[in-house]
Amino acid sequence: MTDAHPGTAAFAFLKGHGTENDFVILPDPDGLLDLSAAQVARLCDRRAGIGGDGLLRVVRSTAHPEAAALADRAEWFMDYRNSDGSIAEMCGNGVRVFARYLQRAGLADAGDLAIATRAGVREVHLAKDGDDGTPGAVTVGMGRATLPGGEVTVTVGSRSWPALHVDMGNPHAVVFVDDLADAGDLFRAPLVTPFESYPAGTNVEFVVDRGPRHVAMRVHERGSGETRSCGTGACAVMVAAARRDGLDPADTGRPVTYTVDVPGGRLVITETVEGLIEMTGPAVIVAEGDFDPAFAAAGPVR
Numbered sequence: 565m566t567d568a569h570p571g572t573a574a575f576a577f578l579k580g581h582g583t584e585n586d587f588v589i590l591p592d593p594d595g596l597l598d599l600s601a602a603q604v605a606r607l608c609d610r611r612a613g614i615g616g617d618g619l620l621r622v623v624r625s626t627a628h629p630e631a632a633a634l635a636d637r638a639e640w641f642m643d644y645r646n647s648d649g650s651i652a653e654m655c656g657n658g659v660r661v662f663a664r665y666l667q668r669a670g671l672a673d674a675g676d677l678a679i680a681t682r683a684g685v686r687e688v689h690l691a692k693d694g695d696d697g698t699p700g701a702v703t704v705g706m707g708r709a710t711l712p713g714g715e716v717t718v719t720v721g722s723r724s725w726p727a728l729h730v731d732m733g734n735p736h737a738v739v740f741v742d743d744l745a746d747a748g749d750l751f752r753a754p755l756v757t758p759f760e761s762y763p764a765g766t767n768v769e770f771v772v773d774r775g776p777r778h779v780a781m782r783v784h785e786r787g788s789g790e791t792r793s794c795g796t797g798a799c800a801v802m803v804a805a806a807r808r809d810g811l812d813p814a815d816t817g818r819p820v821t822y823t824v825d826v827p828g829g830r831l832v833i834t835e836t837v838e839g840l841i842e843m844t845g846p847a848v849i850v851a852e853g854d855f856d857p858a859f860a861a862a863g864p865v866r
């Protein structure tokens with residue numbers, strides 16, 4: 565890894581979450597850090613590191629080869645990594661937290677901004693904070709869901725269910741179950757077949773109904789295990805539930821909104837008549853600090 569701050573032994577990190585999907589945030593505006601998977605995993609380790617479901621590296625789009633082409637539309641690139649160090653295309657909770665960081669750091673105003681991701685540019689709206697200081701909700705344009713089709717089966721232990729393949733920039737398999745406990749402890753990734761449907765692995769969502777246009781879910785995330793929330797997963801669930809319920813805005817000419825409860829909170833998701841998905845939820849910065857020089861010298865950050 566290159567030295568982000570020559571001559572200094574430590575540099576800053578922040579910790580944030582969106583519906584308890586939590587992230588280590590690494591400001592690296594000039595793109596000087598070259599993080600290995602092992603280094604990301606150590607930073608996300610809940611015992612030996614800061615701890616998180618993933619990592620958000622904050623880089624100027626002009627300073628990152630994957631985002632340079634988007635720099636005229638979005639100043640900042642969200643370099644998202646899962647907690648095992650693997651790279652993912654998109655993180656819906658992460659992009660809200662990323663926007664909150666930009667606002668807090670004075671790099672964006674409350675209002676509208678665009679963020680570059682590996683899945684393309686995402687438009688974000690930061691609502692004003694409440695009079696009592698409660699952080700305003702964050703709405704993200706999540707783009708279109710695509711349904712690649714094909715029969716997919718999810719298996720946990722001796723139980724199997726048919727699943728819907730939904731792509732939100734990253735892959736999802738959505739399963740409707742009778743009870744969220746049916747998914748078991750989710751200590752291991754569910755088996756998803758055929759493997760060819762997901763050559764790079766997948767996130768798996770288990771869903772139950774809570775009421776009209778109101779569902780609840782658990783998720784096993786590719787590269788992170790079971791988490792308390794997944795924004796792209798909640799969008800995939802919304803689309804799967806709407807199609808199951810016979811609601812397609814392209815046919816009805818009316819937008820449709822679902823409430824999606826996750827173990828860590830609540831997300832509200834709308835599909836517009838144009839087929840665009842908008843997700844609204846909280847984004848919270850909980851801490852910031854500097855790495856201890858000894859921890860930094862051991863490798864994860866230098």
Ligand SMILES: N[C@@H](CCC[C@H](N)C(=O)O)C(=O)O
Pocket residue numbers: 585618646651652653654655656657658734735767785786787788793794795796797
């Ligand atoms: N938690 C995220 C999704 C993060 C990426 C995912 N684990 C993958 O590998 O695709 C979200 O909020 O969307």
